[in-house]
Amino acid sequence: MIVLGIESSCDETAAAVVRNGCEVLASVVASQVAVHHPYGGVVPELASRKHIEAIVPVVDQAIAESGIPAKKIDGVAVTQGPGLIGSLLVGFSFAKGFAFGHGIPWVGVDHLEGHINSVFLEADPPAFPFVALLVSGGHTSIYHVTSHRDFHPMGQTRDDAAGEAYDKVAKMLGLGYPGGVVIDRLAAQGDPTKVVFTRPYLDKAEFDFSFSGIKSAVMRHLQLHPDPSPGDQADIAAGFQAAVVDVLTFKIIHAAKAKGCAHLAVVGGVAANRGLREAVTRDAAADGIRVHIPSIALCGDNAAMVAAVGYHRLAAGERAGLDDDVYSRVKFRPRG
Ligand code: KG4
Ligand code: ZN
16 A cells, blocks of 8 residues: 655645555655754744645655656545644645546545654664654654554653754754754763763653753753863753753663563654764663664655555544544544
């Protein structure tokens, strides 16, 4: 089954063509980073307008690159939520029109379910059940995943998402938006023992997180030591990253052990973090747990993961109707 996936929940307009929920034939992502950069964060109204401009060329490009003629597409999957309403509406309305025009079925997909299923787009995917750490700009949660469509929350952030903390710390350091990738790069040049931030493990037996404390600690440090040199910035980035990575790594490995899972996954934008990838891979190996982290291109928002979920929903006979709308049908999970 060939599924066209469409994603427009935040600031990426994305389309992908995926065969049987696992083989990516094409995946196109148009980023709006340059548009939002001057504002230090995503401006929802600008995001919606940019999605409108990008959606047709992005879908056209994905279909052209896939080598599959449009009339051979069997179904459409589109992000239905959660996300920015105006942004979601663009992809959702387009998907509805595309499916109606081509006379093919379509389904709405939960964005978080998409991230969790991103590991199935890689060779050697995890075996069920496994635990998944979903770390992105809007979410930091741990799930026990028992099938492609069943995932049960074990814990989540009580305040900021990890990616949000990365973005805010980058802003405090004057490094621009989005900050995760910049801090990751800078952290590799710094000494994580120079400025040590507390690790909010909360209750070690639980799987909830808290990142606002680390973020405030960085702010207090900068108030006491203003105008950091480039070397100081690198040490602060390294200290911040070490604190975040320690907590994320400890909790996901602990969750795998608590559920007796031999496999764990790390997904979402922050799964692109080099420090996190290394730490989870190293520490899980010591416990005999297999780690699945998507390639960098599939960590951030993309439409291939949406198509992967859509494949399973369409194959199970699910169909959306013309009266469906964003947020109207997908059963959303608790989130941070
Ligand atoms: O999954 P995603 O693309 O969008 C959401 O659904 O939120 O995640 C975006 C988040 C941003 O906060 C960004 O700063 C963070 O992922 N991010 C990273 C890295 N690359 C992206 N955070 C840490 N290290 C990275 N290398
Ligand atoms: Zn996302």
